[in-house]
Every structure is written in structure tokens, then in C-alpha cells.
Amino acid sequence: MxxxxxxxxxxxxxxxxxxxxxxxxxxxxxxxxxxxxxxxxxxxxxxxxxxxxxxxxxxxxxxxxxSPLYVVESLLQREAARRTGLRQAGAELERLYRVARRESGQYGALEVVEGASRVLAAVRRLQFSARREVRVIDVPPYTGAPDYYPSQEDLQRERMAAGIAYRVIYHGSAYDDPIAGPNMARMIEAGEQARTLDEAPLKLAFGDDELAVLTLAGDDRAEVIALLVRPSGLFRALSNVFEALWRLAVPASTAGIGTQIDARDRQILTLMASGATDEAIARRLGLGRRTVVRRVSALLTRLGATTRFQAGVQAARRGWL
The missing domain is CATH 1.10.10.10 (Winged helix-like DNA-binding domain superfamily/Winged helix DNA-binding domain)
Incomplete structure (x- = not known):
């Protein structure tokens, strides 16, 4: 009707x-x-x-x-009742689904996906379905057809333009990787929140609090496999792992990548990494305090760091120390 x-x-x-x-x-x-x-x-x-x-x-x-107003309100009420009925039916079927799989020895929150193409398709679906945030831990090996990375960048730009936030933790080697490095730089410029972490432990993606895709090596096989994890105790544990690693990771920046610094800035970075204050650096190098403050601020910006410790880590990774 x-x-x-x-x-x-x-x-x-x-x-x-x-x-x-x-x-x-x-x-x-x-x-x-x-x-x-x-x-x-x-x-x-x-x-x-x-x-x-x-x-x-x-x-x-x-x-x-x-009255059209009466008709519209009546139709909306019927639609609301229909949606409620659908949700109730879906919830009942979901309970039956999970019970059936528990009885068969399966864990209802998990689904196994095999093959690189199917895994990558699952990650794309995760991004399409997200309504608030996508979180990713990106580690080697980097798989996919040659056209995957341009299409992934297009998808991410589209989703970010729609208001979806992206938080990505890259492996510490990302700066030097011919695939991950340029991709990371372009996505940061597009608005991605990115951090790096030495030896990030797993390849993982989240779509809101609804779905996680945990990608694994195929152990004794060359094939890639992934676990699709839906809301559950396991999902919460993986989400907590991501947030803990996010706090440990260092903010990534494209500013100054591949460039060198002069000897004076290298001295300042070395003293910063050792814990020296601006006043101590000024005295040690015979500089004015304002000069040190200005150069420290510029170095933090180039390194995408918010603390002196993070600046030291980033500088060491780039071979500046």
C-alpha cells in the first residue's frame, strides 16, 4: 500500500x-x-x-x-511495526544460527575466508558497511593484484569524503616499502590518522564495532586466509589490542620523508632524545633559547611527532641520528 x-x-x-x-x-x-x-x-x-x-x-x-498527513503517519507506523517484526524475526533466527553452530562445535562469531581475492573483497565490504570509523593494522606481506592499491585508495578517499574516519597503524618498515610508503603518504595527505609501530604483530581491520577481518598466513599453505570476527568476546579482545597498540604507536607524517637535516638540527635531535630541555640544549650548543624552541618546533612538525620521545623514534627510523 x-x-x-x-x-x-x-x-x-x-x-x-x-x-x-x-x-x-x-x-x-x-x-x-x-x-x-x-x-x-x-x-x-x-x-x-x-x-x-x-x-x-x-x-x-x-x-x-x-488527509495526506494522516495517511503518511499511518504508513510510517506500519513501516515501523514491519521493521520491528523483521528485527525480532532476525534476532530469533540469529539465536537459532548460533545455537546450531555451538552444537556442531563451531564458534558463531567466526567465519573463515580463504584466498587473497576473497580476503581483499571482505576488507572492501567492511569499509563499505562502516558508518563511523575504519581501524587498520597494516603489516607485510602486501598482497593483491596490481590494480588493488589504486582502487583501495579511491575507496578510502570516497569513504573519508563521506565522513568515515580512518585510523591506521603501519609497520615500522612502511616508510621504506615501495607499496606501503607512497600509499601511506597519500592517505595521510587525504586526512587519514596514521601511526607507525615497530614489529606490529598482526594484520587486522575493523568496521565500526560490527566486523573485524584478521588476516593470517596459511601456515603450511601458500594461500592467505582470514577470520571474519563479529561482535563477541573475541571481537572485544581484538579491539582492545588495537587501542593498546595505537597508544604505543608513533604518529606518522609525510613531512620531510626522504630529506636530510643539517648538523645543527642533528645535534638538537640527539640532545632531545637524551632528555635535554630547551635551556640545556641552548647552553650546550651556544644558541639562544628562542632559536632552540623554534628549531625544536620545526623538527616536531617535520617528524609528525607530538612529544620529544616520538621525535627521537621517528628521527632514528629515518636515519637522522
Whole structure:
């Protein structure tokens, strides 16, 4: 009955005609809608049963449309009831699904996916379905067809433009990787929140709090496999692992990648890494405190660091120390 508001449907044409011509008889409605009178009477009976139109005593065989606001509210209430029924049915089926798999020795929150193409497709679906945030731990090996990475960048840009936040932890070797390095630089410039962590332990992606994809080596096989993990105790544990690693990771930056620094900045970085204050660095190098503060701020920006410790780690990774 939802097509009653569609002006191109038969019910919609009749209802719209009655809105404009209250009290119109079936014959007049047939003429205005281009339908046969038999079809109009059949459709009027259906609309009356749905509480959309009523007969009127003012005209012989006359019909009256009920208020569009009333009709819309009624349709919305029916749709809400239908959705509630669907959710209840789905929840009951989900319980049966999980019970059946527990009884068969399976863990209902897990699904195994085999093959690089299927794993990558699962990660793409995860990003498409996310409504708030995508979290990723990206570690070698980097798999996929040659066109995967450009298409992944396009997808990520599209999702970020739609308001989806991306937080990514890269392996410490990402800067030197011909695949991950340029990809990371472009995504950071596009708005990705990125951090790096030496020896990140696993390849993992989250779509909101609804789905995780944990990618694993195939052990004794060359094939890639992944575990699709849905909300469960295991999901919460993996999410907590990500957040713990995120706190440990160092903010990544594309500023200054591949460039060198002068001897004075290298001295400042070395003293910063040893814990020296701006005043101590100034005294040690014979510089003014303001000069040191300015150069320290510039180094932090180039390294994408928020603390002196992070700056030291980033500088060491880039071979500046």
C-alpha cells in the first residue's frame, strides 16, 4: 500500500485525484486516471480497507480521500511495526544460527575466508558497511593484484569524503616499502590518522564495532586466509589490542620523508632524545633559547611527532641520528 503516495502508480493516481476532487464518484475517477471503472472500484475497495479513502454521503457513489498527513503517519507506523517484526524475526533466527553452530562445535562469531581475492573483497565490504570509523593494522606481506592499491585508495578517499574516519597503524618498515610508503603518504595527505609501530604483530581491520577481518598466513599453505570476527568476546579482545597498540604507536607524517637535516638540527635531535630541555640544549650548543624552541618546533612538525620521545623514534627510523 506504500505506492499510494506514488503519482505514477494506479493507487497513487486515484488517491491524488481524490485529494484534488473530493467526493468524486468512481466514474469520474476512471475518466481522470485513465483506468477502467471496474479497476477503479477494485482499487477503491483496497484503499478503503487500508483506511486511505472513505465513501461520502454527500454525492451518490462519492469517495473522499483521508488527509495526506494522516495517511503518511499511518504508513510510517506500519513501516515501523514491519521493521520491528523483521528485527525480532532476525534476532530469533540469529539465536537459532548460533545455537546450531555451538552444537556442531563451531564458534558463531567466526567465519573463515580463504584466498587473497576473497580476503581483499571482505576488507572492501567492511569499509563499505562502516558508518563511523575504519581501524587498520597494516603489516607485510602486501598482497593483491596490481590494480588493488589504486582502487583501495579511491575507496578510502570516497569513504573519508563521506565522513568515515580512518585510523591506521603501519609497520615500522612502511616508510621504506615501495607499496606501503607512497600509499601511506597519500592517505595521510587525504586526512587519514596514521601511526607507525615497530614489529606490529598482526594484520587486522575493523568496521565500526560490527566486523573485524584478521588476516593470517596459511601456515603450511601458500594461500592467505582470514577470520571474519563479529561482535563477541573475541571481537572485544581484538579491539582492545588495537587501542593498546595505537597508544604505543608513533604518529606518522609525510613531512620531510626522504630529506636530510643539517648538523645543527642533528645535534638538537640527539640532545632531545637524551632528555635535554630547551635551556640545556641552548647552553650546550651556544644558541639562544628562542632559536632552540623554534628549531625544536620545526623538527616536531617535520617528524609528525607530538612529544620529544616520538621525535627521537621517528628521527632514528629515518636515519637522522
Amino acid at each position: 506504500y505506492d499510494v503516495l506514488d503519482p505514477d502508480s494506479e493507487r497513487g493516481r486515484i488517491y491524488r485525484s481524490l485529494v484534488s476532487h473530493p467526493g468524486a464518484p468512481a466514474g469520474a475517477l476512471a475518466a481522470s486516471t485513465g483506468l477502467s471503472e471496474h479497476a477503479v472500484r477494485k482499487l477503491l475497495a483496497e484503499l478503503a480497507a487500508a483506511d486511505v479513502v472513505v465513501t461520502t454521503d454527500q454525492e451518490p457513489d462519492g469517495w473522499e480521500a483521508l
